[in-house]
Amino acid sequence: MHPRFHTAFAGLAENLQSALAPILADTHFPALLTAAQVATLKEATGLDEDALAFALLPLAAACARADLSHFNVGAIARGISGTWYFGGNMEFLGATMQQTVHAEQSAISHAWLRGEKGLSAITVNYTPCGHCRQFMNELNSGLELRINLPGRAPHTLRDYLPDAFGPKDLEIKTLLMDEQHHGFTPTGDALAQAAVNAANASHSPYSQSPSGVALECRDGRIFTGSYAENAAFNPTLPPLQGALNLLSLNGYDYPDIQRAILAEKADAPLIQWDATAATLRALGCDRFDRILLA
Ligand SMILES: O=c1ccn([C@H]2C[C@H](O)[C@@H](CO)O2)c(=O)[nH]1
Numbered sequence: 001m002h003p004r005f006h007t008a009f010a011g012l013a014e015n016l017q018s019a020l021a022p023i024l025a026d027t028h029f030p031a032l033l034t035a036a037q038v039a040t041l042k043e044a045t046g047l048d049e050d051a052l053a054f055a056l057l058p059l060a061a062a063c064a065r066a067d068l069s070h071f072n073v074g075a076i077a078r079g080i081s082g083t084w085y086f087g088g089n090m091e092f093l094g095a096t097m098q099q100t101v102h103a104e105q106s107a108i109s110h111a112w113l114r115g116e117k118g119l120s121a122i123t124v125n126y127t128p129c130g131h132c133r134q135f136m137n138e139l140n141s142g143l144e145l146r147i148n149l150p151g152r153a154p155h156t157l158r159d160y161l162p163d164a165f166g167p168k169d170l171e172i173k174t175l176l177m178d179e180q181h182h183g184f185t186p187t188g189d190a191l192a193q194a195a196v197n198a199a200n201a202s203h204s205p206y207s208q209s210p211s212g213v214a215l216e217c218r219d220g221r222i223f224t225g226s227y228a229e230n231a232a233f234n235p236t237l238p239p240l241q242g243a244l245n246l247l248s249l250n251g252y253d254y255p256d257i258q259r260a261i262l263a264e265k266a267d268a269p270l271i272q273w274d275a276t277a278a279t280l281r282a283l284g285c286d287r288f289d290r291i292l293l294a
Pocket residue numbers: 066069071073088089090091100101102103104127128129130132
């Protein structure tokens with residue numbers, strides 16, 4: 001088991017611990033539970049889905065990398081496929097606050113980057129901030145997304161974001177988690193191809209500036225992040241953040257990163273290169289390249 005889970009795991013009910021032990025055994029547990037694993041945990045604990053998600057939240061919060069605040073937020077996004085995706089907030093020392101990933105963004109982008117086509121619910125250990133409510137309003141689940149918070153009755157995003165501003169106000173019809181492909185041909189080695197494929201899947205309807213990042217770990221594992229824009233612009237998740245989030249959720253650390261590639265359009269109105277390079281450097285990675293998509 002990855003050491004980050006030790007304390008949270010010890011605090012779980014005994015029947016949940018026994019059922020989870022084999023799932024968490026791998027230090028690179030992918031921080032998600034398949035529908036079959038969720039069924040096993042429900043059976044072992046007698047909990048319904050909402051109660052089980054609350055019981056698992058301390059493990060999601062243990063995935064946080066809150067190196068500045070030490071305030072660990074945890075979220076679990078439930079995909080329509082039945083898979084559950086953990087998320088934790090990420091803060092990057094030596095970078096800017098704007099590079100922060102919120103736990104809700106972490107869980108949601110985790111689901112999206114793993115190919116999930118939509119979300120049914122999200123469970124969070126704190127009330128989602130305004131930025132996260134806005135980030136959620138970009139999803140194809142719209143205002144019907146269920147939000148479960150400790151000590152409160154379940155509500156929908158509609159309740160938490162009244163009089164919402166969103167993609168519709170900018171006449172955008174393709175939503176986050178809708179299938180997208182921007183048509184760039186992957187070339188080069190596996191890492192380069194992964195970066196182009198990530199750019200192909202990006203959600204960039206406001207700027208038409210698709211981009212993707214691929215990170216290679218020293219053991220050969222590759223993690224990719226696709227750019228996810230937001231109607232209100234600022235809650236946008238940059239492609240590096242998506243990739244770092246997956247890497248961290250899978251039990252890897254920044255020193256494990258050996259090489260990074262950003263793929264973006266040469267003539268795009270928005271450019272990721274400088275911000276990506278600055279954050280990578282702050283994390284101690286100085287082997288990175290850029291592919292210019294045409
Ligand atoms: O909805 C929220 C609010 C805050 N945070 C994180 C961001 C930052 O890392 C820390 C302090 O705000 O908590 C979240 O993850 N979600």
